[in-house]
Amino acid sequence: MLKVLVTGATGQLGSGLVDSLVERGHGVRALVLESEDTADLRNKGVEICVGDLCEADSIRAAADGMEVVFHAAGLVAYSPSLRPLLEAVNVEGTRNVVEACVDAGVRRLVYSSTIGALGYVEGEGEGDEKTTFNWNRRLLPYFDTKERAEALVLGQEGVEAVALNPGIMIGPEDRNRNASMLLDRVANSQVTSLLAGATTLATRRDIVDGHLLAMENGRPSERYILGGTAISWNELFERVAAVVGGTVPTRGLPQWVLFLAAYADSLRVAMTGAPSRWTHQFAEISRRNRKFSSNKAVSELGYSPSPLEEGLEACWSWAQAQGE
Numbered sequence: 438m439l440k441v442l443v444t445g446a447t448g449q450l451g452s453g454l455v456d457s458l459v460e461r462g463h464g465v466r467a468l469v470l471e472s473e474d475t476a477d478l479r480n481k482g483v484e485i486c487v488g489d490l491c492e493a494d495s496i497r498a499a500a501d502g503m504e505v506v507f508h509a510a511g512l513v514a515y516s517p518s519l520r521p522l523l524e525a526v527n528v529e530g531t532r533n534v535v536e537a538c539v540d541a542g543v544r545r546l547v548y549s550s551t552i553g554a555l556g557y558v559e560g561e562g563e564g565d566e567k568t569t570f571n572w573n574r575r576l577l578p579y580f581d582t583k584e585r586a587e588a589l590v591l592g593q594e595g596v597e598a599v600a601l602n603p604g605i606m607i608g609p610e611d612r613n614r615n616a617s618m619l620l621d622r623v624a625n626s627q628v629t630s631l632l633a634g635a636t637t638l639a640t641r642r643d644i645v646d647g648h649l650l651a652m653e654n655g656r657p658s659e660r661y662i663l664g665g666t667a668i669s670w671n672e673l674f675e676r677v678a679a680v681v682g683g684t685v686p687t688r689g690l691p692q693w694v695l696f697l698a699a700y701a702d703s704l705r706v707a708m709t710g711a712p713s714r715w716t717h718q719f720a721e722i723s724r725r726n727r728k729f730s731s732n733k734a735v736s737e738l739g740y741s742p743s744p745l746e747e748g749l750e751a752c753w754s755w756a757q758a759q760g761e
Contacts, residue, residue: 442503444468445510453645490530500537509549515718520578527582539595546598548590553580557725599655604664607748608641609755617756624681632670632723639665640748650738665742667728680749
């Protein structure tokens with residue numbers, strides 16, 4: 438039995454990690470914010486450690502006595518106005534985790550990064566772990582801070598550190614609606630234009646399993662892409678519609694129109710305070726090729742991706758049960 442700390446334990450990924458670790462008989466400690474509901478974790482016998490990534494002392498206390506740390510906590514936000522908070526949580530918070538692991542003598546650190554920490558692929562084909570970061574750092578502070586945080590993790594020699602680059606996670610417990618919002622928009626025929634780019638997705642179950650495999654088999658100072666389905670946005674819309682219903686677009690719009698729509702939406706948000714529907718960040722991301730191969734994870738970790746439809750069905754069932 439290992440003593441394992443999970444940061445971000447109440448999130449979509451972290452909660453899945455906790456469940457799998459408990460099922461395997463490991464002793465699990467969860468780092469949670471004071472404001473978070475921990476009843477479910479306590480019912481599973483998880484040790485609760487209240488702390489904050491931005492408070493180094495609380496991270497050191499959480500890491501004390503641990504053999505393995507899964508750092509799954511982080512801030513996902515795309516507005517450039519949130520850069521200071523992204524810097525504090527994703528970069529400095531990760532620095533606190535790395536230093537706490539070294540000080541506590543943690544054997545292995547598994548860091549949950551993102552394919553956003555990799556560059557987009559020029560032309561056709563698929564990228565891999567060596568794809569160079571080439572995003573506009575000013576426009577996309579989330580990608581920027583995750584790439585820099587990953588460099589901190591992999592550059593540390595005092596702990597066996599492995600970084601994982603999951604694709605878009607599709608599955609249940611999607612409380613931040615990262616994927617279920619897309620499913621909802623397709624179901625209600627609210628996707629109105631074909632998009633030029635492509636992306637990579639994986640089921641929540643596969644991404645959780647990939648983290649556990651990295652704990653056991655990952656090579657220190659290496660990164661592994663956890664994908665499974667590398668696909669154009671337009672084919673994705675069709676496959677989503679086959680699960681949730683709705684109609685999908687048949688025509689695209691020029692890129693300048695999409696950026697103009699993003700500008701118009703920013704004005705609407707400023708005037709009404711309503712949530713944004715389409716931003717410059719998503720306009721930029723949606724036109725790029727973000728297809729990535731998971732071959733390295735398959736060959737070195739034993740990663741075995743599932744069909745995308747399994748994740749879509751699980752995500753949609755969960756969202757429907759929540760009344761979304």
